[in-house]
Amino acid sequence: GIQVEQSPPDLILQEGANSTLRCNFSDSVNNLQWFHQNPWGQLINLFYIPSGTKQNGRLSATTVATERYSLLYISSSQTTDSGVYFCAVEITGANSKLTFGKGITLSVRP
Amino acid sequence: DSGVTQTPKHLITATGQRVTLRCSPRSGDLSVYWYQQSLDQGLQFLIQYYNGEERAKGNILERFSAQQFPDLHSELNLSSLELGDSALYFCASSVVGSGGIEQFFGPGTRLTVL
Numbered sequence: 001g002i003q004v005e006q007s008p009p010d011l012i013l014q015e016g017a018n019s020t021l022r023c024n025f026s027d028s029v030n031n032l033q034w035f036h037q038n039p040w041g042q043l044i045n046l047f048y049i050p051s052g053t054k055q056n057g058r059l060s061a062t063t064v065a066t067e068r069y070s071l072l073y074i075s076s077s078q079t080t081d082s083g084v085y086f087c088a089v090e091i092t093g094a095n096s097k098l099t100f101g102k103g104i105t106l107s108v109r110p
Numbered sequence: 111d112s113g114v115t116q117t118p119k120h121l122i123t124a125t126g127q128r129v130t131l132r133c134s135p136r137s138g139d140l141s142v143y144w145y146q147q148s149l150d151q152g153l154q155f156l157i158q159y160y161n162g163e164e165r166a167k168g169n170i171l172e173r174f175s176a177q178q179f180p181d182l183h184s185e186l187n188l189s190s191l192e193l194g195d196s197a198l199y200f201c202a203s204s205v206v207g208s209g210g211i212e213q214f215f216g217p218g219t220r221l222t223v224l
Binding site for chain 1: 112141143145152153154155158165166168198200202204209210211212213214215217218220
């Protein structure tokens with residue numbers, strides 16, 4: 001099946017710092033989504049980004065489908081950004097299930 | 111708030127028991143997905159329904175079953191529960207059941223099997 005690898009596995013930042021989270025995937029995809037899982041376990045949709053670039057406030061994401069990777073940028077990080085960030089993909093031509101990476105645990109310190 | 115609702119939020123039960131998890135999709139969404147998040151397996155797809163019909167199956171155990179009702183809400187039934195079934199169960203929904211469509215996730219049901 002498709003492989004979804006996220007890096008780095010853990011990230012510790014000082015409040016105000018910027019960061020880049022990476023997602024590599026091994027096959028052609030129809031859909032790519034980034035999620036933030038907060039400390040209460042809720043999965044928050046950040047971006048639906050099968051290709052191209054999107055921005056939402058301090059967050060932005062870029063997917064280069066031809067090279068099979070996506071990047072999530074967090075600027076001016078805040079303590080509320082802490083949690084686990086997941087990348088999930090849907091393989092082209094298969095059913096519409098999402099395959100998740102293992103996640104990146106981000107801790108932002110005040 | 112994604113618009114997807116799940117009940118209950120928490121469920122504590124004993125081994126061997128049976129439980130039912132409920133999901134209501136976003137208004138207008140026809141497709142419902144169930145996912146399981148456990149410590150050892152991560153987040154994995156269980157099953158998908160589209161407009162009342164099963165559309166795709168993932169790593170769902172035979173002890174588990176699901177259905178989608180005419181009002182489009184869905185239920186996931188877990189029976190003969192084992193300790194290893196303890197996990198966070200998410201429901202997601204999308205407008206259609208075909209590929210390339212964004213999925214929106216509910217808040218999850220945390221199941222603890224003692």
